[in-house]
């Protein structure tokens with residue numbers, strides 16, 4: 624029987640690319656979206672084209688009070704669509720970025736980051752844990768902004784939450800190890816997606832600077848990171864847990880003259 628993944632924020636970018644990379648490995652998925660059902664339906668179609676199955680489900684990761692209802696919806700879907708009682712992989716990916724200097728960061732923005740990027744993955748994982756198979760795997764999508772290689776002005780609150788999620792990843796790995804569940808963080812570098820209101824399309828001049836500083840000499844694409852996440856979830860990584868793996872093509876590792 625096919626493995627089943629739940630991917631949050633799968634209507635766009637890295638989450639969508641992860642669904643497709645997993646489909647290429649024969650993994651089915653439940654794909655969550657928040658505002659963009661139209662986009663998630665395109666991802667469902669792309670997964671089907673690759674011979675796997677995907678079911679969309681709405682989830683606002685900022686509303687932790689909804690997570691037990693979400694779990695009930697997942698349990699019902701597993702029975703209805705797969706005749707299963709558990710799923711195998713969880714990808715905590717949903718997120719957003721709104722650059723703001725330290726001085727300009729409002730309490731509202733800070734709390735919004737906290738709800739979506741840290742509290743959401745914490746309590747969503749807690750809610751879903753009883754339905755995650757023993758021997759399963761979790762990837763928390765963090766960011767290389769937690770390392771010097773990805774630091775930049777305007778990211779202090781965002782990166783603080785991603786740093787919290789990186790630490791949480793190690794604690795999850797420790798506490799879930801008894802059930803054989805692996806937990807790793809994948810930390811993307813600059814990746815062309817819709818993040819930050821389509822910033823990579825709007826500010827092409829910023830891309831050249833990133834390319835010049837990247838060892839592999841180009842901007843990351845969503846499918847580069849999706850492939851990393853699918854690999855880390857797979858059995859090839861069966862002896863790796865509690866780690867933070869940067870997927871950036873070597874950010875700040877370029878030889879510059």
Ligand SMILES: NC(=O)c1ccc[n+]([C@@H]2O[C@H](COP(=O)([O-])OP(=O)(O)OC[C@H]3O[C@@H](n4cnc5c(N)ncnc54)[C@H](OP(=O)(O)O)[C@@H]3O)[C@@H](O)[C@H]2O)c1
Pocket residue numbers: 631632633634635636637638655656657658659660682683684685716717718719720739764765766767810811812813814815816817818819
């Ligand atoms: N792109 C980069 O350069 C980069 C670098 C480092 C880390 N990351 C991380 O990678 C992850 C994916 O980002 P992306 O670049 O793929 O961005 P994206 O293209 O903007 O996609 C973001 C996804 O998250 C969902 N989402 C946003 N807020 C949500 C909420 N409150 N509840 C549920 N879903 C929500 C969106 O759903 P709807 O559109 O349906 O609302 C969408 O599916 C994020 O955690 C981000 O921080 C990205």
